[in-house]
Ligand SMILES: O=C(O)CCC(=O)C(=O)O
């Protein structure tokens with residue numbers, strides 16, 4: 119090895135070690151702040167992403183083990199809800215499949231009536247277009263809430279429109295889904311702890327801005343590393359085929375990832391992904407409207423850029439710790455139904471991220 123190359127290697131090793139030390143310190147400071155105040159400084163969320171990636175998920179496994187000792191899950195039992203009448207054994211099997219593959223497509227769909235009601239909501243409630251172009255000036259999500267408007271279905275001004283969390287949470291169907299016994303049972307057994315719900319979201323994406331995809335609209339492969347462990351249910355509220363934006367997941371990538379692809383939350387191109395995974399692991403999840411999918415998004419995933427039409431998707435999110443969360447808290451107010459309030463009072467950890475205002 120030439121002297122110049124040696125020096126270069128030495129310099130990058132020193133730089134990486136320094137980054138690791140700084141991120142470990144920031145994480146420890148941030149975690150202590152979180153334990154005392156319940157809020158996470160932004161720098162600590164970034165450090166979590168760095169350390170998750172550096173440890174190839176081992177840090178998340180360790181912290182999750184620790185959390186599951188403090189807030190242990192109840193053992194699986196029969197549950198009846200939107201996913202059907204699930205027997206204990208079926209729940210255990212589903213959880214095993216998700217542990218193995220990272221995702222699961224359920225046989226049961228959300229009823230057409232509920233899909234209609236959510237579609238009506240989505241066509242009559244203002245949502246915020248993602249700001250496109252100069253990404254320097256964006257807030258955390260790139261949305262400008264003052265721009266909220268009814269989705270311009272025939273002439274969208276942005277590739278993605280997101281609904282405001284508070285509006286979503288005041289919708290009774292969404293409240294029911296969050297406390298649905300089958301959702302909770304599967305999330306709890308997968309996370310191995312009492313789940314917390316966080317940013318439940320719903321958004322439109324459309325085909326009007328080319329097939330290249332938008333990074334801020336999550337249309338390039340990435341891993342969600344801003345929590346210790348997430349668990350998401352996606353519900354398709356429009357028919358989703360290969361042309362209109364299937365959620366894509368790299369099977370097995372929620373476990374260890376190839377070293378070359380460990381780069382925090384940064385995006386990975388399709389070509390690079392293909393160099394590291396066989397084609398049959400790059401799954402495009404298609405399904406008629408009402409299709410429900412569970413995904414561990416610590417694995418690589420993206421929304422495929424749409425080639426035609428639009429897609430409406432709902433995301434119900436659970437996590438094992440709210441460390442990393444910095445969203446404006448949802449308020450539990452008079453628009454919440456009794457069933458949700460009763461459940462939340464009995465399971466305060468579920469709504470730990472929310473503010474009571476009743
Ligand atoms: O739009 C999609 O299917 C991907 C969204 C995504 O990356 C996420 O919800 O974490």
Ligand SMILES: [Fe+2]
Nearest residue numbers: 336341342415
């Ligand atoms: Fe994501």
